[in-house]
Amino acid sequence: MDPRFEAVLKHLPQKRYRSCLEPYKDLIREMRKRGCCYREIAQVLHREFGLKVGMSTINDFVLSRMKSKARANGNQTSFSGTGGNRKARIDTNGQQKVTQEPPRHFQTPTQPSLSKPAPHLPFKYNQDEPLRILRKKGENDE
Amino acid sequence: MNSDVSTDQSESDGQVPVSVVPMQQATKRVILTMGGKGGVGKTSFMLALAEWFAGNEITIKLLDLDTENKTRGSLSHYFGRAAKKVNIHTAAGLDSFIDYIDDGTAIILADMGASSGQVTYDWFDSMFEDVQALGVSFTAIGIVTPDPASVESVLSWAAHLQNRVQYIVVENAITYPADFTYWRETEQAQVFQKALHPVVLSMDCRLPELENPARQHGITLGEIAERRHDVDELRRASLVLRAQSYRRRLFQEIENAKHLLLP
Numbered sequence: 167m168d169p170r171f172e173a174v175l176k177h178l179p180q181k182r183y184r185s186c187l188e189p190y191k192d193l194i195r196e197m198r199k200r201g202c203c204y205r206e207i208a209q210v211l212h213r214e215f216g217l218k219v220g221m222s223t224i225n226d227f228v229l230s231r232m233k234s235k236a237r238a239n240g241n242q243t244s245f246s247g248t249g250g251n252r253k254a255r256i257d258t259n260g261q262q263k264v265t266q267e268p269p270r271h272f273q274t275p276t277q278p279s280l281s282k283p284a285p286h287l288p289f290k291y292n293q294d295e296p297l298r299i300l301r302k303k304g305e306n307d308e
Numbered sequence: 309m310n311s312d313v314s315t316d317q318s319e320s321d322g323q324v325p326v327s328v329v330p331m332q333q334a335t336k337r338v339i340l341t342m343g344g345k346g347g348v349g350k351t352s353f354m355l356a357l358a359e360w361f362a363g364n365e366i367t368i369k370l371l372d373l374d375t376e377n378k379t380r381g382s383l384s385h386y387f388g389r390a391a392k393k394v395n396i397h398t399a400a401g402l403d404s405f406i407d408y409i410d411d412g413t414a415i416i417l418a419d420m421g422a423s424s425g426q427v428t429y430d431w432f433d434s435m436f437e438d439v440q441a442l443g444v445s446f447t448a449i450g451i452v453t454p455d456p457a458s459v460e461s462v463l464s465w466a467a468h469l470q471n472r473v474q475y476i477v478v479e480n481a482i483t484y485p486a487d488f489t490y491w492r493e494t495e496q497a498q499v500f501q502k503a504l505h506p507v508v509l510s511m512d513c514r515l516p517e518l519e520n521p522a523r524q525h526g527i528t529l530g531e532i533a534e535r536r537h538d539v540d541e542l543r544r545a546s547l548v549l550r551a552q553s554y555r556r557r558l559f560q561e562i563e564n565a566k567h568l569l570l571p
Contacts, residue, residue, distance in 0.1 A: 208441060220438045289503040291467035297456050297494040 187211075187219065187227045198228065334445035336409050336416075337571045340428075342450040342469075343374070343420030344461030349451050349480040353511060354419045355386055356558045357449075357569070359530040361415070363559070366570075369413040371404065374421030383419045385526040396424060401431040409444055414571050429468040436472050446473040447568045450506070453482050456490040459497055466500050474568045475506035481513040507568055509561040512554050518547045529555045 187194065190211060197207050204221040211217040211224075339357070341350040351374070361368045370391040372383040383391040394404045408416055420428065448469055450462035462477060479488050491497050500506070518532065527537045532551035535543055542548075562569070 204437075205441065221441050222438055287467075288471055289466055289500055291463045291496055291500070293460065293464050293467075295496075297459060297490050297496055299489060299494050300498065 185227050185230075186217065187224065190215070190217070191227075191231065194224065194228065195231075204228075335443040335571050336414050337445050337447060337569070338405050338409075338416045338418060339447045339449065339569060340418040340473075341420045342448050342462055342465040343422055343424040343428075344465055345451075345455075345458045346422035348453050348455070348458045348461075349478070349482065349511065350449070351383055351386075351419055353449065353451060353478050353480070354383060354417060355528050356511075356555070357562060358383075358387070358417055359528060359555070360559055360562045361417070361569075363530075366415065367413075368415040368417050369408050371408070371416060371418040373402075373418055373424060382421075386528055391419075396420075396427050396431075401427050401435075403431075403435070405444075406435075406439060406442075409439075409442065415569075425465060425468070428465075432469060432472055440472075445571065448473040448475055450475065450477045451480050451511075452477060452488065452491040453480050454487045454490070456494075459490045459494065463496055463500055466504055471504060475504055476565050476568055477506040477508050479508060479510045481511065484513040486513060507565040509565055511561070512557060514554060515547075515550060518542070518550055529558075 193210075194207055197210065202210075204224045207224050208219055208221050211219055341354060343350060358368065358370060370383055370387055372391040372393045373396050374382045375393065375395045375397070384393055392404075392408075396402055396404075402418075405416060405418070446469075448465065450465065452458045452462055466475065477491075479486070479491065501508075521527075521539060521541050522529070522532060525537070525539045525542075527539060527542060529551050531537045532542050533548060533555050535548060537543075
């Protein structure tokens with residue numbers, strides 16, 4: 167790199183992006199644990215602290231914290247001290263056979279789902295199907 | 309799993325429609341037509357609705373999003389500059405709702421054009437939560453006729469919008485007698501009615517000798533009923549009386565859906 171650039175960069179303090187929600191992370195975490203939805207969190211932040219923030223911002227913040235937490239967990243592989251997974255099978259002669267599967271010493275920690283849960287759809291409609299007229303009771307009955 | 313956050317169960321698996329919660333706090337409302345099928349009477353109903361609001365001295369903002377329909381038949385043809393023409397086929401999509409709401413308008417009446425479905429669905433998917441947080445609620449108006457395509461169009465919109473909006477469905481009797489079998493007696497339409505509880509209104513079949521010149525000259529039912537126009541063919545006493553009668557019945561119907569029209 168150009169030494170002039172390096173000189174400039176040397177004097178620049180290292181800045182990290184910091185979310186405006188960072189000071190409230192403990193509150194948000196606790197509210198989430200207590201089952202509060204994003205809307206309620208946004209309302210509390212606005213009412214109590216004068217912080218006007220959208221639900222999607224809180225959602226992004228929560229998800230990004232989830233990601234970083236999951237990343238931290240994912241770096242450490244956990245040791246499951248079981249002696250492997252034994253599966254009992256009955257062979258054709260009626261004798262029980264115990265097969266030894268290779269032990270799964272290293273279990274990859276379950277990653278939290280980062281995508282939003284599938285929304286509850288109260289109405290489903292398949293556009294490719296024709297409209298079906300319901301038969302009235304007694305109509306065309308044999 | 310040791311996670312400090314839980315998934316948002318309260319918003320995803322509740323049986324209570326999402327839109328019910330903010331309704332209590334909603335201070336603004338966007339009323340939009342479900343603009344799938346053309347020529348079913350969306351604009352006719354919106355005209356009546358605009359006149360109902362005017363009659364009740366409620367200020368609204370009219371948005372004409374039917375850019376395909378450039379001349380006769382669009383909201384601006386009837387209301388001139390009072391109806392703002394907005395092109396929704398841009399990156400900003402329906403963001404004009406937000407701008408007008410921010411200006412202090414409490415009720416927006418948006419007449420969507422045919423083929424505005426995908427733009428609207430995309431906008432709802434990306435913006436709904438944030439707009440709802442501003443205290444805005446939505447009412448979608450679907451118009452059904454005896455034509456099954458009109459029913460399919462309403463169902464298709466509802467399948468995308470789900471419970472993010474409240475529904476008014478208008479049975480528009482474009483013929484006499486009108487047969488609404490595909491709306492009233494099909495399995496899919498009944499599932500929609502049970503799941504999303506639309507308020508169903510009816511709109512009378514209108515005489516062509518009243519409807520056609522009214523469209524041609526951009527004259528509303530109210531203007532005919534009160535003779536506030538210069539078109540001789542619409543000044544006949546019988547047509548004036550007809551217009552008064554259509555308007556009275558339509559306003560009675562609209563009163564039944566008042567809770568879905570005010571913030």
